[in-house]
Amino acid sequence: EIVMTQSPATLSVSPGERATLSCRASQSVGTTLAWYQQKRGQAPRLLIYGVSARATGIPSRFSGSGSGTEFTLTISSLQSEDFAVYYCQQYNKWPITFGQGTRLEIK
């Protein structure tokens, strides 16, 4: 199976600053990559699919980039509601696999 590795495990950033989260695949997944946000006690929410397409209602401060094995989620000008855990997910091959998550916390 394709192993997804996210870094860092925890990222401390001040409100208003930019956050950059990384995701690496053990083999190429092309552009078949999605990102999800999960707040404490809540279900995950789709942010990004196809590497860079924002889901409905997702603010433009969220952007995705990359291809092949290296991907990035960037959140420009962090808002208080953005502090959460973020997961990348590949859907290139079965089984579908997720990264272990990056916790974005307030600095």
Added chain:
Amino acid sequence: QEQLVESGGDVVQPGGSLRVSCAASGFSFSTYGMHWVRQAPGKGLEWVAFIWHDGSHEYYADSVKGRFTVSRDNSKNTLYLQMNSLRADDTAVYYCAKDWRPLTWTNWFDPWGQGTLVTVSS
């Protein structure tokens, strides 16, 4: 709006069985593939199973293959996960999630239900 509501989570002994359900509303359930994803306490997300919109194809994670069965009743807008031979490492919140595009699969999930907790313990 699109809504998914899971139910049926419980405490089960190792080796036991349980069926969890997911009631869908706000969209044409019979035209969308559906997934189950689980999350062990304090851990990350693990995809479990997928079923085509018409129930004709199913896919499973290796960790549950042969023990879990996904099914659906399109007349009741309901998705099911039958879990047999349960083990302690099956303890998790089980989420159902809708595939993004109708009449095919994209394998990204939107929306998700709120989850139902399954605890396997003696």
